[in-house]
Structures are given as structure tokens and as C-alpha cells.
Amino acid sequence: MSLRQTNLDKLDRQPFDVLVVGGGINGAVSAAALAAKGAHVGLIDRGDFAGFTSQQSSNLAWGGIKYLESYEFGLVRKLCTSRNNLLRAFPSSVREIRFFVNLEQGFRFPSWMMYAATLLYWAIGNFFTRSPRWLSKKQIQAEEPVVDTSRSIGGVEYSDCYLHDNDSRFVFRFVRQAMNHGCIAANYVEATEARWDGIYWQVQARDVRSGRTFDITAKAIVNACGPFADAFNKQAGQKTRHQHVFSKGVHLVVDRITPHKRVLTFFADDG
Numbered sequence: 001m002s003l004r005q006t007n008l009d010k011l012d013r014q015p016f017d018v019l020v021v022g023g024g025i026n027g028a029v030s031a032a033a034l035a036a037k038g039a040h041v042g043l044i045d046r047g048d049f050a051g052f053t054s055q056q057s058s059n060l061a062w063g064g065i066k067y068l069e070s071y072e073f074g075l076v077r078k079l080c081t082s083r084n085n086l087l088r089a090f091p092s093s094v095r096e097i098r099f100f101v102n103l104e105q106g107f108r109f110p111s112w113m114m115y116a117a118t119l120l121y122w123a124i125g126n127f128f129t130r131s132p133r134w135l136s137k138k139q140i141q142a143e144e145p146v147v148d149t150s151r152s153i154g155g156v157e158y159s160d161c162y163l164h165d166n167d168s169r170f171v172f173r174f175v176r177q178a179m180n181h182g183c184i185a186a187n188y189v190e191a192t193e194a195r196w197d198g199i200y201w202q203v204q205a206r207d208v209r210s211g212r213t214f215d216i217t218a219k220a221i222v223n224a225c226g227p228f229a230d231a232f233n234k235q236a237g238q239k240t241r242h243q244h245v246f247s248k249g250v251h252l253v254v255d256r257i258t259p260h261k262r263v264l265t266f267f268a269d270d271g
Contacts, residue, residue: 011186011216014217016042019043019216020041021203022229024049024226028171032175042218044216048188050172051187060161063160065117067079080121080124080125094165097161099265101155101157104153105152111153115156133158137153146264194221201220227246
């Protein structure tokens with residue numbers, strides 16, 4: 001019998017302390033953390049683990065430098081702390097990378113202010129990465145001749161981090177870690193309904209492959225459904241103050257245009 005089938009049978013038979021619905025990065029990390037603390041955890045996903053948003057990432061582990069503009073210093077602090085923790089915990093997967101920024105005439109901030117922002121960003125992150133640099137037009141021309149500097153007012157270089165490993169593989173590391181601590185995990189299991197009976201959550205689940213339906217019993221549910229979180233809340237009869245507003249990012253893969261292993265970064269006038 002396959003491990004998946006064995007886990008399906010276990011999901012059907014035993015009550016859990018926590019059922020995590022959604023096997024992306026948030027669900028996988030939640031399951032791993034809870035299982036490591038001794039909770040009896042179930043983890044399900046209606047597709048592959050890390051099969052949706054978590055395998056379409058930009059692979060960045062960043063500290064949120066853009067939120068400095070809106071004065072969200074507390075958020076930047078939290079993001080930088082999380083970034084630093086990832087770099088410490090997973091040095092083979094998460095690595096520091098430099099961002100090389102050319103600023104053009106008419107940009108809404110002068111170059112000295114951008115440099116000051118990178119210094120503040122570095123300080124908020126506990127000086128954990130390499131220090132930022134201010135770049136003159138001549139330095140940009142010398143270091144990155146592929147960059148058009150005809151309208152340049154200088155630039156900056158600062159550090160953030162990126163996921164060197166495959167993002168889906170990184171997520172599955174946490175799924176495996178959760179299973180090593182006793183988590184019962186199964187993919188291609190869809191939660192179709194959830195109801196509270198006064199003591200437990202009764203979650204109606206469907207094996208996507210066979211079509212078989214069964215119930216999963218849990219004291220608590222972690223909704224880690226990503227963009228489908230609101231829909232699952234509705235299924236479970238849970239009203240929330242906030243709803244998700246979706247944004248979309250587009251990634252273009254191009255040939256490498258510079259031998260240097262850093263990110264050439266360009267800011268539009270509107271942000």
C-alpha cells in the first residue's frame with residue numbers, strides 16, 4: 001500500500017489537534033511547526049504540495065524595502081528579521097544577493113535620499129547583510145556597461161536574499177519535516193465542507209483521484225488556502241472582517257546580459 005493511501009486511511013480514522021488545509025509554504029510551515037511542538041496534525045491539499053502560488057514565486061526572501069516609502073517601519077523590521085532567520089537556518093538554500101539600481105533624471109527621489117533609505121534598510125535589518133553603496137554615474141558605467149546611463153543621476157547597491165533552491169522543493173522540505181514529526185499528510189484531497197459540532201470541526205473531504213468522500217475530525221483548522229482562503233471560510237461559515245484583494249506579478253525570463261551575479265533593478269516614475 002502506498003504512503004498516500006495509508007495516510008488517507010489515517011485521516012479518516014483519527015481525530016486531530018489541528019488540520020491544515022493547503023499545502024503551500026504557509027501550510028507546510030504551519031504543519032511543521034505544530035507537529036514539532038507535539039500537536040497531532042493533518043495536512044491536505046487539493047493538488048500537489050506547493051502546486052499553485054508557492055511554485056510561482058520570484059524566489060525572493062526580502063525585507064520589504066518598498067514599505068519604507070509608506071513609513072511601515074514595524075513591517076520592514078518583521079520582514080527583515082524573517083529574512084535573516086531564513087538565511088541563518090537554510091544557508092544552502094537562501095543566499096544573499098546584491099541589487100544594483102540606476103536612477104534616472106525625473107525620479108521622484110534624489111539619489112542621496114535613496115542611498116539614505118538603503119542605509120536605513122540595512123540598519124533595520126541589524127546590519128545582517130553587506131553594507132549598501134552609493135553609485136556615481138561613472139561607477140555604473142564602469143561596473144555595468146550594459147546599463148544606459150545617458151539620463152542617470154547615480155544609483156545605489158544594496159543586499160537582500162533569494163531562494164537559490166527550487167521553491168517547490170523548499171516547501172516540500174517542510175512537508176517532510178512535518179511528517180517526520182508525525183503529521184499525516186496527503187495531497188489531492190479537497191476539503192469540500194467544514195462544520196463545527198460544538199466540540200470538533202467535521203471536515204468533509206474528497207479524494208480527488210478516486211472521488212471517495214470521507215470526514216476528517218479536528219479540534220482546530222488552519223486555513224492556508226492562499227487565494228482560495230475566502231472561499232474556504234465561506235464553506236466553513238466563517239465571517240471575517242477582511243477579504244483578500246489580489247495582485248498579480250509577471251516574470252519574464254531573459255538571457256543573462258551581465259556576468260555579475262546581481263540583480264539589475266529599475267524603478268518606474270510611478271513606483
